[in-house]
Amino acid sequence: MLTSLTVRAARWHLRRREVSSVELTRAFLERIQALNPRLNAYLTVADEEALAMARQADERMMQGEDTPLLGVPIAIKDVLSTRGMRTTAGSKILADYVPSWDATAVARLRAQGAVFLGKLNCDEFAMGSSTENSAFGVTRNPWDESRVPGGSSGGSAAAVAADLCCAALGTDTGGSIRQPAALCGVTGLKNSYGRVSRYGLIAFASSLDTVGALTKDVYDAAIMLRAMEGRDPCDSTSVAAEPVDAEALDARGASLDGLTVGVPREYFTDGMQPDVERSVRIAIAQLQALGARIREISLPRTHLGLPVYYIIAPAEASANLARFDGVKYGLRVQGGDLIATYMQTRGAGFGAEVKRRIMLGTYALSAGYYDAYYIRAQKVRTLIKRDFEQAFEQVDVIAAPVSPTTAFPIGAKTDDPIQMYLADVFTLPVSLAGICAISVPCGFDSDGLPIGLQLIGPAFGEQRVLEVAHAYQQTTDFHLKKPLS
Amino acid sequence: MLTVAEVERIALLARLALSDDEKVRYSRQLSAILDYAAQLAELDVEDIPPTASVLSIHNVMRDGDKAVAGLSRADALHNAPETDGASFVVQATFDDEG
Structure with missing residues (x-):
């Protein structure tokens, strides 16, 4: 099915002229029309703009142009400004707001020739862990429509999981890419603070906000980051780091020889769902089987x-x-x-x-x-940051759960803010430290709901995190499972 | 426990009109969250420097002062709730005697 293609596979078919960007875009628009009334992943479907962008991409390809995203249909969380395309931040206060400029991450994807299918639902101003705080209704989890998709990038996670786009942009301030990725069974990379420009992102918490992508696999996560990252004169906190290299992921293959993976004991608590702990422990054993050394560590301020x-x-x-x-x-x-x-x-x-x-x-x-x-x-933030810095003197990456539970029923936590906040207990420390982490699917609970493995790296350590996550996906098939089948 | 009067004081600072129901609910919920945050008060952080930004960059300079096109007036105004075609229209900040 065309809509289940990864970014990489879509480009492969586009390059060989087996499908045009217009055909691919139409396939997505039809699927969105069929499924979005049920899932409410998209707040705005940009039919006409998407087809115009697809026609342009097809022309660019005819002229011999080739970029990793040329003609690939993606969608964008509705907290990122899109020129001429309504941007609500999930809020009534911006219900009719149409930006006059693109966010830098969006502009870079546009320049590469990506096709924008529309804007994705999220908790209002990205504040939430379930997408229930959207002023435009909750997004439903494609694995079980009575449950939340996580949040705040819940529309992004649901859209990727349900094949309503090849990949989606999200933002992560305290877990808003990783937690919905885990709850919807997709891959989500939270970049180091500063790696991707925040310009044009409707600001929530400026010392924590990061822009990133939710994708169908780790390779696509590398492609998306490569397209967006780098210094931007419009964001003085953006950093020119060593760019990530997607092709190097294949070169490394599935061997983790010589790497040490830390397992923090504070991330396995009594209150967590037993299925989550079991799947994450099995995933860690898999990393060991691939050659990694496993070492128990402590992050005492978790x-x-x-x-x-x-x-x-x-x-x-x-x-x-x-x-x-x-x-x-x-x-x-x-x-x-x-x-x-x-x-x-x-x-x-x-x-x-x-x-x-x-x-x-x-x-x-x-x-x-x-x-x-x-x-x-x-001051305590400093201590949390130091905990990670000390851990990364001993280990290359840290493996942990993303969320203590799988997707919870809609309405289950809306009356108790602290219970809702606890959904992010394993993602918040990474955000406070400004480091990077990826969520990859690592199993299912007894109800068939997805579980995420979190692989954490030091600041600007994305390449290593991607390598470990890619090796894991080379030897497991959880990321290939689909809902709604 | 945050009283309703304190909630009203904060709401004024934050420029938020709240209903009576909201005031009662927020006094309860904000108190619960602040109680949760009270565990921070038990730590000795006397000699720990605060982290405002995780980056070590300071005093970033612009690459050079280059003139670039800004927003057109029409673009700047097109999302405004009220304009006269040339400016944003708002209520007077000061009254006539001010």
């Missing part, structure tokens, strides 16, 4: 990731979201004076979780609490 994150991220969010005031763009609800207009606009435009985080962040930054909460959280 449990502090959650309280640190839920001070720092809301604090930064409360500042970033101050811009939504009903003046230059977005919703306006007119009040008696300017302050009343601000307050009523924001009160009506933001959903419950966004308001909760703005309140929390405002409190943590307010006079008298700044040192006790915000500065203290930043």
